[in-house]
Amino acid sequence: MTPEENERLARIGPGTPAGNLLRRYWWPVWFSSKVTDKPVPVRLLGEDLVLFRDGTGACGVLDRRCPHRGASLELGRVEADGLRCCYHGWKFDRTGRCLDMPAEPPDTPLKDEVRHCAYRAEELGGLVFAYLGPEPAPLLPRYDVMVREDCKRTVSVKTDHCNWLQRIENGHDPAHLGILHAAGYPQIALQRNVFSREKTWYGFRTTSGFEDDMAKVSHQIFPSHTRRVGARVGDPPRHYIHYRVPIDDTHTATWSVQVEISDEGPFETVCRDWVQTERMVYQREDDGWWGIPSRDQDRIAQESQGPIHDRSRETLGTSDSGIVQFRRLLAEQITAVAEGRDPMGVIRDPEKNACIAFDATMNFADGAKGAPEMIST
C-alpha cells in the first residue's frame, strides 16, 4: 500500500474520501440517560459538536462553535426550544434555526438568515446516535442487542488513542486471538487460528476456531462494528456489539453494548462512566505473557502501531487475509460514495430494520458451554 492509499483509507475529517464514506452511517456519541439539561461536548469524525436535549425530550446535535463570534455552545443554556449561547445569547433549535438574537434590533433579518450547522440525532438501546451525512438520512440500524428487551444491557465506552482503522482491522483479524489474548484464553495460546469468511449484506460473517473445533461465529458490520459472543474464563457468556467510532484521525471511541439474556426483566440499561485512558499508558501485570491487563490488550497493541499506522511498511501473511479483504472493501465503498451510490450496510427499508439478528457463538472458553443463541426474527 502506498502512503497516499493509506491516507485515503485512514483519514476521516470533513471532505476526505473516507470521511465522506463514514458520514453515511449513524454513530453513537453519548449515553441517553446522561443527556439531561446540560449541553454535552462531543467530537465525531473530527468535528467538535454539542449534544443537548430540548424541552420536547428530543436530542439535538449542533456545531459546538457559535456562528456569531465562535464561543463554545458547550457553555450555553438548554431552554425549552433550543440551546442559547452564553456570549451574546443567540439561541438555536435542534434543526439549526436561530430563534433569538437579543442584542440585535427586534426586526433584524439576520435571525432568519443565520442557519447553524445541525445534525440528526436518534436514540436506541441507551445510546444517542448522530448522523453527519447528506440527506436523506438512512435508518438507524436496529441490531438485536440494541432492541431486545429480554436481556440485561450494559453500555460502556473507552477511548483508544489511535486511528479508527487500526481498531477496525483488529475486528477482521481472528489470528491475533490466541496470541495477544493468550493470558485470557490459555487453552488456545499460540495455536494457529483457522477461519473462513462469508461476505454478507452488512459485511462479513466469520467462522473461526482451532483444528476441528470451528464453532466461533462473529460478524463484522461494515464499516466498523463487531457483533460477537464473549466467554472468557470466569465470565458468563455474553453477547456484544462494539461500535468503533472515529472521534478524529487519531482517537477512536469504542462503545460496547454487552447483553446477558435473561427472562428476569424488565431491565434498565446500565451506563458505565467513560473510561479515561492515556496513550500507551496501562497497568502492567505479571501474567507470563505480555503483562498487559485483559481490558487493555487490544488498546495497547493498536496504539503501539502509531497514531495513524503506516501501512506502506507492513509485511502481510496469509493469516492477514481478513484484513486485506476488509481494506479492499473499504476502498470499493469509498469509490461507491464518490460515485453517488449508497455504501454497503446502509438501511432504508423499515421492514428489514425491525430487528437485525445475528447468529453468534463461542466455543473454547470454559463459559462457552450453553452460550445462548440470539433468536432470529
Add this chain to the structure above:
Amino acid sequence: MTPEENERLARIGPGTPAGNLMRRYWWPVWFSELTADKPVPVRLLGEDLVLFRDASGAAALLDRRCPHRGASLDLGRVEDDGLRCCYHGWKFAGDGRCLEMPAEPPGSPLVAETRTTAYPTQEAGGLVFAYLGPDPAPQLPRYDNLFRGDCIRRVSASFEQCNWMQRAENAVDQMHSIALHAAVYPEFALKRPEVDWQRTWYGVRAAFKVPDGAAKVSHFIFPSHSRYFGARVNEDASHNCNLRVPVDDVTTLTFSIRLREARGKGDELITAGLREVEPGRYQRVEDGWWGLASRDQDRACQESQGPIADRSREILGTSDRGVIMFRRMLSEAIDAVERGEDPPGILRGAGDDIITFDAQKIRDDGEVIEA
C-alpha cells in the same frame, strides 16, 4: 475577514505587524512590591525576559537567555550592581552591560564587547511597566488609575489562555453583558440595550443604555485596556482599570487596578498578586444561566473561542459595531506604524496632568452614580 487578516491582527511576536504596533506601548509585567532581590521570569509579546530590582532600587528587565550559552537568568543571583548567571557567573547590569566573566582571563576584551538585551522600565500604580519598542520611548500615560493619589489602590492579575484580541474585543463589546453576565445583572438579562460607541484619542467611549435606565459609560483604552466604574450597593464606588497584556499569541495576562476613595486618609496600595487559575477549569455554580461563577465568565467564554479565534468564520450583526470599530482601529494603527507614525494613544510631551475618564453607572439599587 480572511485568515491572513486575522493572523495580521492577532499575532504579536517579534517582527509581526501587530507585534511592531504593540511594541510602541508600555505594558505592565509584574507587581512593584513583588519585584525584589529574586529574579522573576516574565514573558511579554512572545519574549522571555527576567525582571529584578538591583541595589539602587531600580527595576531592570533583561532577555532571560544568557548570551553566553543560553542558561536562564531566572536561575541567577541578584547582586548590588546587577544579575549574575548561574552557569559561568557572567554578570549583567540593568542596562544590559556585562560587568564580569569570572572564568575568562582578567582583562578579557569580551566583557566590554558583550551586551545583552535590556528594556526600559518604570513603575506606577503598584506595577512595573516595560517598553520593548524602538527609541525614543513615549510617555507612560498618566491614567488616573495609575497615578492619582488619595485612594486605596488594589492590584491583582490573572492569566487567560487565549489570544489578547479576544480579551480586547470583549472590552469594547458592551452587548455581551446582557447574556454572558445575565446572572450578575438580572435586571437587563437578554434585554437589548442601546450602545453608542465613539472614537476618542485614547480609544473608544461607550455609553450603554438599558431599557428604562440611565446610560452606563465605560471606556476602551487602545489597544486592549478598559476603564469603567463599579457601584455595588453597600460598597464604596470603585474606579476600575483592566490592563490586558499579550504574553504571547495564545496567553493574556490581565492586571486589574481597582481604586476606592481614601477620603483624606492617605494612599494605600494593596498588592493582591496573581490569582491562580487552572487553564480550562472554571468554577461552576447553579445560577439558572450558564453555570459559570461571575469572575470566570469572561475567561471561560473567551478561551472557548479558541487559542486564536478564527474570525474568517464569524457572522457579525449591528450589535457588533464596537468590535468592528476596534478591528478597524487596530488595522489602521498597524498601517500607521508601518508608515513610521505613532499609533493612537501614544503621548509625547503631554505634561504631568492626570488623565481622567468620565464614568457613570447605574448602581445595583438603580441610583445613578457619577464619577
